[in-house]
Amino acid sequence: MNVLAITIKVPGKLMIAGEFAVLEPYHNLAVLAVDRFVYAKIEGHHENRLTLQDFGLENLNFHFTNSKVEIASNDRRTRFVGDAMTIVLTYLKEKGITPDPFHLSIKSELDDASGVKYGLGSSAAVVTSVITAILTKLLPSKPEKELIFKLAAISHVETQGNGSGADVAASSYGGLLKYASFQAEWLHSEYIASNSISELVAKEWRYFSVKPMRLPQNIHFCVGWTGKPASTAKLVDVIGQLKSDNLEQYEKFLQDSEAAVRTFFKGMEEESIADLLEGVKANRQALATVGKHANASIETPLLTTLCDLAEQFGGAGKPSGAGGGDCGIAFMPSHEQAKKLMHAWEEAGIKPLAIRPNSQGAIEIG
Numbered sequence: 001m002n003v004l005a006i007t008i009k010v011p012g013k014l015m016i017a018g019e020f021a022v023l024e025p026y027h028n029l030a031v032l033a034v035d036r037f038v039y040a041k042i043e044g045h046h047e048n049r050l051t052l053q054d055f056g057l058e059n060l061n062f063h064f065t066n067s068k069v070e071i072a073s074n075d076r077r078t079r080f081v082g083d084a085m086t087i088v089l090t091y092l093k094e095k096g097i098t099p100d101p102f103h104l105s106i107k108s109e110l111d112d113a114s115g116v117k118y119g120l121g122s123s124a125a126v127v128t129s130v131i132t133a134i135l136t137k138l139l140p141s142k143p144e145k146e147l148i149f150k151l152a153a154i155s156h157v158e159t160q161g162n163g164s165g166a167d168v169a170a171s172s173y174g175g176l177l178k179y180a181s182f183q184a185e186w187l188h189s190e191y192i193a194s195n196s197i198s199e200l201v202a203k204e205w206r207y208f209s210v211k212p213m214r215l216p217q218n219i220h221f222c223v224g225w226t227g228k229p230a231s232t233a234k235l236v237d238v239i240g241q242l243k244s245d246n247l248e249q250y251e252k253f254l255q256d257s258e259a260a261v262r263t264f265f266k267g268m269e270e271e272s273i274a275d276l277l278e279g280v281k282a283n284r285q286a287l288a289t290v291g292k293h294a295n296a297s298i299e300t301p302l303l304t305t306l307c308d309l310a311e312q313f314g315g316a317g318k319p320s321g322a323g324g325g326d327c328g329i330a331f332m333p334s335h336e337q338a339k340k341l342m343h344a345w346e347e348a349g350i351k352p353l354a355i356r357p358n359s360q361g362a363i364e365i366g
Contacts, residue, residue, distance in 0.1 A: 005043035006137050007366045010129040011358040012036045012110040012120030013170030014223065014329060015321040017264045017283045020239050020290065021257035022164045022181050025207050028261050029179050030268075033170040034223075035358040036120055038108045040129035042137050045103040052081065053107040064089050080123050080159050081106065084130040087155040087197060092138055094198045099138050104130065117229045118353065119326030121167035123160070128152045128171035132362040148172045148362055149210075150201045154191060157184050162236070165208075174361030175212050178265060182208035215357060216271040219331050220338035222310070222317075224350040226302040228325035235296055235322040242294040249293045256286035273333050277316040280331055284318035291323065298323030305348050306330070313341045327353070 011033040018029035050060045050071060061072040062085070069085040071078045085104075092099065106129060110120040131152045135143040149172035153165045164181040182205045194200040215221065243250040264279025266272065284299070284307055291298030299307070303319045310317030310330035314337050317330035328350075332338040342352040 005041055005366075006133060006364060008040045008042075008129050008133045008136060008362060009365045010038045010040070010125045010132065010171045010362045011174055011360070012038070012122065012125050013167045014120065014327060014355070015166065016176070016329065017279060017318070018257060018261040019287060019319075019321060019323070020236070021254050021261070022166060022179070023183075023236070023240075024254060025183055026180055027254065027258060028265070029164065029166050029181070030176065030213070030261065030264060031166040031170045031179050032176045032221075033174040033358045033361060034120060035356045036110045036118075038106065038110060038122070038125040038129045038171075040133040041105045041107075042102055042133040045101050048101045049103040050078070050081065051103070051105040052078065053105065054111075059103075067093070080127055080156075081130055083159040084127040084152065084155040085134065087151055087158070088131045088134045091151060091197045091201065092134070094196050097138050099134075102137065104133060106130070117326075118225055119230060119232075119321055121171065124152070124156055124167035125171045127155050127159075128168055128362050131155065132172075132364075136364055142364075145173050145361055147201060150205070151197070153182060153187065154197065154200065157187050158191065161188075162233070169210055170361075172361045173210060173212065175359045176215055176268075176357065178209075178211040178213050180207060180209045213265065213268050216268065216273065216276065218271075219273060219276065219333065220315075220335055221357060222315075222330040222332060222338050222341055222345075223320075223353045223355045224306050224328050224330070224342070224345045225353055226300060226306065226325055226328060226350055228300070228302075230322055230324035230326045232322040235298065235324050238294050238296040239290060242290065246293065249290070253286055253290040253293075256289070257283060260286055276331060277333075280316035280318055281311070284316070287319060287323060296324070300325055302348075302350060303328050306345060306350050309344045309348065310341055313337045313344065315341065 016030035021027040022029035110122045260282035267276025306328035307317035315332035
């Protein structure tokens with residue numbers, strides 16, 4: 001039995017620009033991996049065991065039979081992990097790899113020590129950590145990032161039923177990404193139609209694209225937490241309803257979002273701070289307008305304060321992700337302006353978070 005322990009470190013994410021629109025084919029989103037992590041440790045053991053440290057679930061027994069992982073627990077929070085293990089172990093079985101028993105232990109530092117969720121993509125990072133740990137231990141060579149992403153994306157969609165997969169991409173690839181979603185409905189139907197997971201992974205995913213980008217050297221990135229967790233799924237449903245109720249307003253939002261994101265990426269590629277800030281402001285406006293049309297509070301009063309203060313100090317801010325709470329982000333042209341902004345946020349009841357971009361995706365650290 002190979003008892004050698006391997007530890008994997010996987011970053012969380014923040015959505016930067018292009019939220020909601022990314023759920024439509026060929027619409028790009030900017031997503032950033034950040035320096036808060038999930039850790040997965042895997043080592044040989046005499047029995048299959050699973051530990052989820054954050055939930056106080058230790059040494060749970062599990063079995064992989066009939067291409068399904070069954071975990072000896074009624075706790076529903078094990079589902080994301082169980083489904084991820086099912087996908088990756090089925091893939092390995094198709095490759096003729098049968099693992100010896102192992103102990104997999106997961107620990108997250110994406111949320112606050114008090115248990116407060118910041119909206120950093122914890123379920124996606126956990127799934128990516130499970131996939132990466134098992135592949136790293138059992139494959140003869142280091143797994144490619146695309147393989148990790150595709151297996152984690154399949155698992156996440158099959159558990160959750162929807163989503164763009166941008167959080168999985170950030171956790172898999174790291175850095176700042178220009179990302180277009182595989183489209184959850186397409187992936188689910190391909191999963192049902194495929195003869196094997198290996199076949200689905202090898203296939204070209206027609207809507208999916210990912211391109212690493214680089215933040216300009218002289219831009220300062222700030223994150224503020226507004227003290228209220230948001231329900232992404234609910235807001236996605238409400239914006240989706242607008243598509244049914246008023247297609248004209250919805251399509252105008254897609255056009256405005258696409259133009260804003262294009263300006264943002266132009267600022268990135270040409271290192272033009274003016275274009276970058278203009279893109280952020282335009283995307284904020286597009287999100288606020290679609291929220292008003294859909295009767296959804298994407299930009300809550302505190303998020304409005306967060307964004308207005310960023311502009312007041314010479315930068316640009318917007319909600320990150322679906323809005324409705326969680327985090328807002330800001331880009332500032334100097335370190336001094338960034339410091340002033342974070343002080344002003346604190347005075348307004350917004351918690352500045354010491355979160356930085358993280359250039360690496362899922363990696364082995366020991």
